[in-house]
Amino acid sequence: MRSHYWTAVVHGASGISIFNYPKVLDNYSIEAMRIIPYVKKEIxxxxxxxxxxxxxxGKIAVLYPYETLRAYMPENFSEWKKQHDFNDFMTWYAGALLTGIPVNIVRSDELSAEFLKQYPVLIIRGQKRVMPGTGEILEQYISAGGILVCSADSFFIDDESNREISFPGFFGAKRGKVIEKGEILSFEKKILPDLQAGISSAGKYGMRLIPEGAQIRCALPDGSPALVKNTCGRGAVYLLGAELETKNISLLLQTICAGAGIKADCLISPEQPGTLAYTE
Known part of the structure; x- marks a missing residue:
């Protein structure tokens, strides 16, 4: 475990660390995992x-769902690797990395309107449990010009009181029913080619959204929203209900960032329009 992390730090993380990490972890036991805090201190x-x-x-911040993952107590290492929230978080993290725009991971205890000023875009995925006051901080951040991209599987429980909560009002939408199958998503004004809704590691295709002031930017075949955008002050919230594969998450994030004038320092042209271009 120590050599694995030191190699990643010195030589960089390879694609296997992002896309194939469960197999990487197969080589280690719970005992090996316990050394991680000590390796972190060494590094x-x-x-x-x-x-x-x-x-x-980083120009993009990704909020690590610590509170959500902490609430899940696996019985053994095999069960830990099946943790759906972590798997789906990694899918979004990989999608953000593949935009070519620098990415930083941030924690809930770091969040403040002042701290978030340095990040034009903030991504929240799978943050089912949220710290008290998170909504107020995000509203200040967005009102000042920040862009929040959030998945519909966030904001379920107040981490302190353990009470159920809803999306903050400035999201401009409510949660609807679960999307039961993968369907083609059609984007407003063709901001992206039509994409196939994917499936999460938890076996879900997403969650329908009920707009309450937000604009529909992407819809399912029946016309119900899969992606909505709500303006708040000088910024905006993009709320995604449908699950997407890594490639399509990256394409969506690139489009949102480009609309805000945020681009990668090095642009790579794809072989075909609408496909993902990247190097490793």
Whole structure:
């Protein structure tokens, strides 16, 4: 485990770390996993020597669903690897990385309107449990010009009181019924080619959205919303109900970022329009 993390830090993470991490973890036991905090301390101690600052600053922040993952207590290592929320979070994280725009992972305890100013775009995926006050912080961030991209499987439970909650009012939408099958999603004004809704690791195709002021940007064949956008102050919230594969998440994020004037420093042209272009 120690050599695995040191190799990733010194030489960079390969695609296998993103797309095939369950098989990578197959090589390690629970005992090996317990060494991670110590390896983290080693790396942080030596980082000033082999990773001098300033480093690349992210333009996209991805909120790590710590509170949600903490609430899940697996009985063994095999069960831990089946954790749906972590698998789906990694799908979105990989999609963000493949935009070519620098990405940082942030924690709930770091969130404040001031802290988020440095990130034009914030992604929230699978944050079922949220810290009290998160909605207020996000509203300030968006009102000041920030862009929030959030999945519909977020904002279910207040992490402190353990009470059920709904989407904040500035989302401009409510949760509807579960999407029961993969269907073609049609985008308004063809901002993207029509995409096939994917399936999450939990076996769900997403959740229908009920707009309450938000604009429909993408719809299912029956016309019900799969993606809505709501303006709040100088910023906006994009709420995605349908599940998408990594490639399509990346295409969607690229489109949203481009609309906000955020682009990768190095642009790579795809072989075919509407497909994902990337290097590793």
């Amino acid at each position: 942080e101690t030596a980082a000033p020597v082999f990773m001098p600052r300033p480093r690349i600053i």
